[in-house]
Amino acid sequence: MSGDSKAGFIGDEKLSADRRIDRWIRRVFFGCAALTIVTTVAIFLVLFDNAANYFFGARITELLAGATLDRQVSFTEFFTGTRWAPSHAYPSHGVLQIVWGTTVITVGAAFISIPVGTATALYLAEYADPSTRNRLKPILELLAGIPTIVYGFFAVSFVTPVFVDGIATYIVRPIGRAVHWIGTALPSTVGVAGSEVAIGATLIGAGEAMMAQYVGRYSMLAGIIVVGIMTIPMVSSISEDAMQAVPDDLRDGAYALGATKMDVSLGIVIPAAASGILASYVLAVSRAIGETMAVTLAAGFNANITFNPFEEIMTMTAYMVSMARGEAAVGTVEYQSLFAVGLVLFLLTLLMNVVNDLLKRRFQEAYR
């Protein structure tokens, strides 16, 4: 910005001393900036190094020094196995089971945060008058500023026992009873011999399955709800910025043709801000993947590939918390597994961040 104003007075003793100080200070500040790069490199190296220990039984440095490969955990087992229990007496290292936990919570949370966040952003950007806006925005900022551990407590003390249990008790189980009753009223099978359809039996089975839904201390649905709520502010604030950046000319043009506010919102503002809005979705997904405390206390510690929202489930981050809490000793496979899982987590969020960056750049180019 002011790089062109290098002073040109040479010869003055005092000035050259000042210049020397200036050069040193520049080096110190450059060192600070370089440290941020060092941090990224260190994350990469540490995760790969310790993950190598998990897979090959030796760190990268040791391998370079000529240590023998001792395959502890094979990639095949890691990426295709379906049971994750590294500290079990008969250990098993199928990471898919906890990747599933993270995936199902992230996708489920997106079904809450994306519609609610986008609608909030649209209301704030297009509909709300300034006084409503000034009241609603700080609330969203507060929601974003509340520590994740507090959301975790909220999950354990309210979302699960009141909300999720309420759904199981007052919606799912009664529907199950009704389905079961209908099933008993109908003939067990319908149709011509050879191609019968087991209507009654199927309904009875489905009804019994729904009647068996009870909620324990942890559940997938609680995790989805809590993470969904936590990521609403991310979607709404970044989407709103993108919508505000859409030039008024576009709106005015549509209004002049008699378009209603809804036409303008859906037909002009959202398409024009699309890449900015998408960037906010990617960021929310990235946060949901890395979310730890709330999801641990909401969804639980039982690795489980399931679609049942009332069952306990374990995410990658929840595994890391439980393992760190168990004080896994350095050098054990459990300790090393932390880094293998951490590496998967880091690479997933890195991918999201890169996509987010590309989208943001595209949006900035559109309205410079």
Place this chain on the structure above:
Amino acid sequence: MSVDVINRVLDRSESRSHEDARNRIFRWLLFGASVLGLVVLTLLIADVLWSAYHGLVTFDIDVRQFLTATSSSRPGRAGFAANILASVLLIAMTAVLAFFLAVGCAIYLTEYAADGRLTRLIEANLANLAGVPSIVYGLLVLALIVNDAGLGSVILAGAIALALLIVPIIIVASIEAIRAVPDGVRDGAYAMGSTRWQTIRHVVLPQAMPGIMTGTILALARAIGETAPLIMVGTLFHATRYPVTTDPASWLYAPFADFSAMPTQIYTWTFLAQREFDALAALGIVVLLSVLVLLYAVAGVIRRRYETDGGQSHD
């Protein structure tokens, strides 16, 4: 896109009242979505306060003891004082570590760096660092500092993890504050023969400092509630002893003390499935949120006081 809109408008021009109804419903849907945040916030705070009150009444928790005793595996004896003290020490160390590093980086990027490939790399890297999950920073410190360097699970290790986490946040805020200082002020200093450092020190930084401080305090507010990195670094299950004693000599060893901060203790209490511990967790959250409100208030005061002087308004 606009032709599409024109067509739709023309198609509907005959059914205006129908159109009005659709618009009203749409508007109420959007309003409902944006009020959801308020509903959740109210529920969350009511839940915490009710749990805390319930605990005080049902389990006869003594607030004085809660604020002055150390934690315990027996809920009747548990207090929060050691955790509050550990959090204060932790945040103080985090602030020192993060502030100078972040401001130095921000000054380099705004005042010194030429717009080259390296600068762009540093800036892109910052955006990436801000998106790294906090638990990964904990993992980094666990491997490098706690185990490889042999420091152990101490307050300093926790502070390093938190500092790495908030450095990108402070840098972004500082860059914004420094860029808001008008170029004319800088040019004036250069015209008087100042070197770049003299200009930064006597002209740019004093004007940018309120913005930098606000950003730093908000980042520290984020750090004080962080749980996952501390759990990875390794905290005590129950903080049954203070990280420092009344003996001034012990303060020298504070960075190397075992600890559990406020959020990690709240995690332990929430994790333990005992109603009494839930009440303790709720009380702990009340303390944690009070500290946060205080920090936000300080940041708000600084922002408002200097808003008019800096000639820039924050919406």
